[in-house]
Amino acid sequence: QVQLQQWGAGLLKPSETLSLTCAVYGGSFSGYYWSWIRQPPGKGLEWIGEINDSGRTNYSPSLKSRVTISPDTSENQFSLKLSSVTAADTAMYYCARGRGKVVPAAEIDLWGQGTVVTVSS
Amino acid sequence: QSALTQPASVSGSPGQSITISCTGTISDIGGYNYVSWYQQHPGKAPKLMIYDVTNRPSGVSDRFSGSKSDNTASLTISGLQAEDEADYYCSSYTSITTDLHVIFGGGTRLTVL
Numbered sequence: 001q002v003q004l005q006q007w008g009a010g011l012l013k014p015s016e017t018l019s020l021t022c023a024v025y026g027g028s029f030s031g032y033y034w035s036w037i038r039q040p041p042g043k044g045l046e047w048i049g050e051i052n053d054s055g056r057t058n059y060s061p062s063l064k065s066r067v068t069i070s071p072d073t074s075e076n077q078f079s080l081k082l083s084s085v086t087a088a089d090t091a092m093y094y095c096a097r098g099r100g101k102v103v104p105a106a107e108i109d110l111w112g113q114g115t116v117v118t119v120s121s
Numbered sequence: 122q123s124a125l126t127q128p129a130s131v132s133g134s135p136g137q138s139i140t141i142s143c144t145g146t147i148s149d150i151g152g153y154n155y156v157s158w159y160q161q162h163p164g165k166a167p168k169l170m171i172y173d174v175t176n177r178p179s180g181v182s183d184r185f186s187g188s189k190s191d192n193t194a195s196l197t198i199s200g201l202q203a204e205d206e207a208d209y210y211c212s213s214y215t216s217i218t219t220d221l222h223v224i225f226g227g228g229t230r231l232t233v234l
Binding site for chain 1: 153
């Protein structure tokens, strides 16, 4: 059974860089796109971006200037970096698998457990 | 870009049917058949319930169905059960920019009375 396990720093100060990693256990890293999605407290979901095993990325236009998603195929992992964070970036961050054939993120079928990230001075 | 528009809340009694709407534009829901629906129970990660407007992943009850008309997608849950009480989110591919990406609705809280 494929599982995603994620980790990273949970408390940041404004202007710092958020860094999270997600590992894929029990399944193939190739053949899918791997997404990051966030959810501010009490609010809805926001798609951040995705990457495949070849390193091809797609990002949300609203976050594109601050986001980097990278793969580590040797470890079956991928990571998220979000620079210059503010309080507005406080959220639960999920890693996830997209399996849509044309729009991978249109079919997110597997989710990590989530990581709470708080930005506060 | 703006999120898709969903009602904040809907409710129904056990056994009844309810429908949750998700309104977008011609650049997203109206132009493409890449609409998905997710169910999220409190403190849990979302779960895919519908993809490509009408398709159910393996293991999802056939009480859940999806449809689309013009710029509005809908999720219908028939034979409501207590376990259906959750938040529901729609998502859609959008071509509002050249970046390939998806947007979500604001979410709908379903209460089973």
